[in-house]
Amino acid sequence: MQALNRNQLFIASCLALLVTSLSFGIRAGILSRLGIEFNLDKAELSSITASAFWGFPLAVIIGGMIVDVIGMKRLLILAFVFHMAGILLTYAADKFSSPYWALFISTLLIGIANGTVEAACNPLVTALYPDNKTTKLNHFHLWFPGGIVIGTLIVYFFNQAAISWQMQVAMMLIPALLYGVLFAKQKFPVTERVASGISTSEMYRSLANPLFIFMIICMFGTAITELFTGQWIDVLLRNVSGNAILILTVSTGVMALGRAFAGPIVHKLAPHGVLLMSAILSAFGLYLLGNTSGNMIFFGAIIFGMGVCYFWPTMLGFVSEYLPKTGAVGLNLIGGAGMFAVSLYMMFMGSFYDQLIAKNLPAGADLKLYNSMEATLEMKTALAAANKAAGPEILNATLVIPLALIVAFTGLFFFMKNKKMAVVQ
Template sequence: MQNIQTNKLFWASCLALLVTSLSFGIRAGMMNQLGIDFQLNATQLGSITATAFWGFPLAMVIGGVIVDVIGMKRLLVIAFLFHLAGIALTIFAQGYWTLFFSTLLIGIANGTVEAACNPLVATLYPKDKTTRLNYFHLWFPGGIVIGTLVVTLFVNLHLGWQLQVATMLIPTLIYGFLFSRLDFPPTERVSSGYSSGDMYMAVLSPLFIFMLICMFMTAITELFTGQWIGLLLKNVTNNALLLLTLTTGIMVVGRAFAKPIVKKLAPQGVLLFSAIFAAIGLYMLSTFTGSSVFFAALIFGIGVCYFWPTMIGFVAENIPQSGALGLNLMGGAGMFAVSIYTMFMGGFYDGLIVKHLPAGAHLGTYTAAADGTPEAAALNEAKNLAGPEVLQVTLVLPIILIVAFTGLVVYMRSRKSRQLAAEAI
């Protein structure tokens, strides 16, 4: 009976995460159309995208603090209500500010889902945390794949982005119904007897702070690239959205087969492997052209595949005293970093476009130009040059991570050797 309850809670969690990922996939697919419909430039689109990443860490950090007090079930009720409100406001958006606030609400809902479900999965599977977190998080890229396919289908059927967003209501209503009927266990920290003092000391430890800083870079490498790939790589393919679908499809498959890889390499080894492939893949994406870009997307997808769940799994396994707060600080830090980076890169991208336009050109004039005009052609060429330059700047992050995770592998081997020596005594 307990296994049945555990499995129901796990699958309901996966469905809630599916709604979170659909919001990313659908928004990534409709960014260009939002810019056209509401006459928004890349800076404004970047601000709207970043808003989801603001709400996410806010909800995760607050949720991490209060989840042990109010319980995981109440947090998920809050997520359900915010998802409903954010989706409805997006459907009836009238311009920049309604898109801004609706995206903020969805971001808060998304963060609340992870604030409850990450510690829930760790609690349900205490002996298999990293693997199960990979299984859980495969629904994030899985939802992005579904979302981008929904966008492609609806565009081909000449259906508006409002209907694309409305499809998110279906899984939202289902996960709200499922969670309302299930009983939840206490969090692992509470059941293990770690105090609140232990939790706060753990999140101030050097190892946790190191992982938090690395989370900034792993999250940006994965999520910023995924969200902006359609805007940045128009120069290499007319099917830039398919690149996102391919990348996330690889992530689904990789996370589904995480168990033997995690067992063989350990979480820290998986992270080093991921950083190497992410750096190679991002370099390829920024330099390859034509059909070879799809191979680059394959390599990049392998690279970022294990980043998010394995970062959280490492903390759950090696710093268990940090509890739900530790897991949620990790996720919140990642999303916060992406929000700042996305806002910065929106302006940086606009600046690169202006740099590649004729001297003295004003971006607004070229953005408003009709298709087929010399201004429109010049703008398109400027975007073709600017996009890969943004990716080349981002490439610095996985290169830093290769060094950082090499150090982590060495440290964890040394720590394990010391533990074995102490046990032998």
């Protein structure tokens, strides 16, 4: 019988998450370019981007419900198929009569693939490392910011070399093919919930735990703070900083380093202490991004990266450690809730962003015309000024979310401290 190869499974999981993160980093880098090439306004760009955040919760929630039935291996084969279809359709978007719909559908497919990866890999990591779950989830999830760094650098250097955005998208095929091959050859364990003998009915009853519901609500805020800001940073700050995409590179680079060294921090502060610290730093970093200029923006990016660094994996780790009976469904509902909140917020902010830009343009200006290839130099100058004013306003509007999280996680910190629940690492 084939032996379980824990290291190979973990490496393949990291490669699968790398494809997810490359899709975020490269899409963030080419978003403005797509808007110009296909004459898309901010609302259309936001709906394309948001489709990834619709596909993700759909896949992660359904995947969480069926992972124990069909197994993690079959779920990851489905993720591979969706990734390949989404990447290839994005690559060929300019060949369709409606590039908008080609980009929308392809981004949706990639979002479904990304959610399916999370649906299988989060319970896989906790099953592989039952005595070190929060730390190993941080190590696994370091490939999300790590991949965004790689993706943004691909965009930056490929743009410098005048290499097409299509070739930038095609770079995602390399890790996708690698994880597909690796997973196809491996034997998989059962999920931790199945291994511990917790029944399916008990798992679903555990979802009504008030603490779990509280964490779902908090995940709305942590996901929006991290993912909305990261995905839109190049658009929001392009006219404020000459190298806006490098701001994302800096913040996600800090995130990757932080997650790599998560173990001692999680042991020292416990998950609830880490979450409170993260909310405070996120709020301060977001304030700096929206209210400074020049090199101070990069300082803000460092603080922001330190803040959002532990949000996602530590939210998952908290649920896995303190609410283990919720099983794979609990882990994946947390992730799905976060992505769903981001999709709604992104759609709302896309329209709000257009309104802010229009407010700063001459009365009666056609935003589509100002944003098109036919725009005059005067129009482009006026649009750049309007964008420069609107981007930081969006960041300042978003600042209220991490401020609310500080209050929520302060309450959680004292609640957990009073409960005196020991962290098992």
